[in-house]
Amino acid sequence: MIVAVSGKGGVGKTAFTTLLVKALSKKNKNILVVDADPDSNLPDTxxxxxxKTVGxxxxxLKKIVxxxxELPGGMSKLEFLxxxxxxxxxxxxxxxxxxxxxxxxxxxxxxxxxxxRQIIDELSKYYDYVIIDTEAGLEHLSRRTTQNVDLMIVVTDPSKRGLKTAERIKKLANELEVKFKDIYVVANKVKPEYEKLVEEYAKELNLKLIGKLPYNKEIAEYDLKGxxxxxxPEDNEAYKRVKEIVDKYL
Ligand SMILES: Nc1ncnc2c1ncn2[C@@H]1O[C@H](COP(=O)(O)OP(=O)(O)O)[C@@H](O)[C@H]1O
Ligand SMILES: [Mg+2]
Structure with missing residues (x-):
């Protein structure tokens, strides 16, 4: 299963991806994580x-060409890559x-x-799950990583505007070369008192909201301190929500 995590900058894609991989890793499956954001910080989290990066x-290769x-050992360019x-x-x-x-x-x-792309597609076949942390903006996805995505998870902040962006991403996704079998939404940094409202708005916009993660001080503190x-910890409130998503949808 190939899962792409997308959304605007700063909404928590990388944080969510990290917790998603952490939760998935408990299932003893083969997981490939792809950091597709050029401003990558997933390795840090x-x-x-x-x-070294694919870039x-x-x-x-460009320099050698x-x-x-000659490429070492008389390899073809594809073999080299x-x-x-x-x-x-x-x-x-x-x-x-x-x-x-x-x-x-x-x-x-x-x-x-x-x-x-061909190499990454081929590589993906060896794994039960491929989890891609994408760059904000969907256009990059088709160009830079893979063509077959099973599930896109759009992360959003808990605002009507944010949810509308999620809706836009969903519409845009239908026009891309990459096809998504399903598009789900996760609202991040949600205050408990707004959970209901977020649900209502998501419903209004016809979005499949599969989870709401709380604003979590521990996440902020860990990121602040690097x-x-x-x-x-296993009992972190945001992580517990991500585990529920994994158990139910992945
Ligand atoms: N649930 C959360 N609670 C508190 N802070 C969060 C939460 N999720 C993300 N953050 C903070 O928001 C900022 C952006 O998160 P990040 O995952 O890097 O976003 P993105 O990858 O979408 O740009 C980071 O400083 C991170 O610590
Ligand atoms: Mg990020």
Whole structure:
């Protein structure tokens, strides 16, 4: 199952993705996590070091091609990319992580991007779950990662405007090359007294609201101090809500 987490900047995509992976990892499944935000900070919230990104590999290949040098071992470009991607994949006890890094610069190197997508699609087949933390703005998704997404989870702040953005993302999603089987919404940083209202608005807008996470001081404090959210205790209130989502929908 391929899950993409999207939404506006700052709504909590990365925090939610981290807790989602944490909850999923308890199920003993094979998980691939893809950080598709060029301004990546998912490794920090997960608490892992990442040395190289897919973007770095694209640049490496570009340099070799431009200098007209041979690829090592007489590999084809596709083989080179593939071997490098497997090399930079960070393996942990709970999941594997691939960081996309910076997008292609000017002078689109389109065939390379197609190959990268092909490689990632192929890689995805080895996993039970692929969880993608996306860049704000949907256009990037089709271009940069994968073509087949089963589930898109739109994270939003608890405001009518935020929910309307979620609705817009949902509509936009129908026009993209990437097809989503289902689109769900998660409201984040919700005060308890507003939960009902958020539900009503979501209903009005025909959004499938699958969870409401509270504003959580522990999350704010961990992020402030640079402690990985992965280390949040099992009884953290936001994490408990994410576990419910995982049990019910994933
Ligand atoms: N449930 C929450 N409670 C408190 N703070 C949160 C919560 N979710 C996210 N945040 C804070 O909001 C900010 C943005 O979160 P982040 O996950 O980086 O958003 P995004 O990835 O969508 O840009 C961070 O400072 C994070 O600590
Ligand atoms: Mg983020």
């Amino acid at each position: 997960l608490g892992v070091e990442v040395e 770095d590999i694209r640049e490496e 431009e200098s007209k040098k 593939k071997s490098k991607i497997y090399e930079i994949l960070v393996e942990t006890d709970n999941y594997d992580l691939l960081v996309m890094g910076r997008p292609e610069g000017s002078g689109c190197y389109c065939s390379v991007n197609n190959w990268l 402690i990985p959210l992965w280390n949040l």
